Amino acid sequence: MPEILPSSFFDRDVLTLARQLLGMRLVRLVDGRRVGGPIVETEAYRGQEDLACHARHGRTRRTAVMYGPGGRAYVYFTYGMHWMLNCVASPEGFPAAVLLRAIQPTEGLELIAQQRAGRSVQEWCNGPAKLTQALAIDGGFNGVDLSTRDGNLWIEWGEAATEENLVVGPRVGIGGVPEPWLSIPWRFRTRL
């Protein structure tokens, strides 16, 4: 039986968590079938002072999950059509989360192919909205505890990325937020 990450795994700073989630396996259960694969790209969003973070305006109905305990899913809707999946970091009361930007699809490929019909394998899960579409994740998963199987979505131990195989850079798609937030290297990716 594959081992799920314990809730204690998320009890660390969001920057550390964003690095350590690389290589861990995201698993979605659809009609009893496993769908997903190892996480290969993440971004960290940290606190109200981070002007690229949704919690910059404080606690609202939308951002409430980010203030909760680590290991919960923060799923939000944007651009009128896309769902994004985040993993909330500890400590409770401090708003921080890791955006899951890409995974390497290894399980449930039939369903993924169906969800991403017409696109090449390379384009199946190489973007934050692509992976939620591939794994059939939407707003109904907001608040799910990723350290249990209760929500049909969880994260398992995998082969952690080493420092040598880690690429670090600025976050993407955050528009014109002022420095230092625009250029701060809080995006993490495993080298091909």
Next chain:
DNA sequence: AGCACGATTAACT
């Protein structure tokens, strides 16, 4: 009540 914009993607020229 109204408005500008968004942690993006895909389909264009």
Next chain:
DNA sequence: GTTAATCGTGCTC
């Protein structure tokens, strides 16, 4: 490289 799609969220009036 450029741009439409499309609507919830949070701010301003």
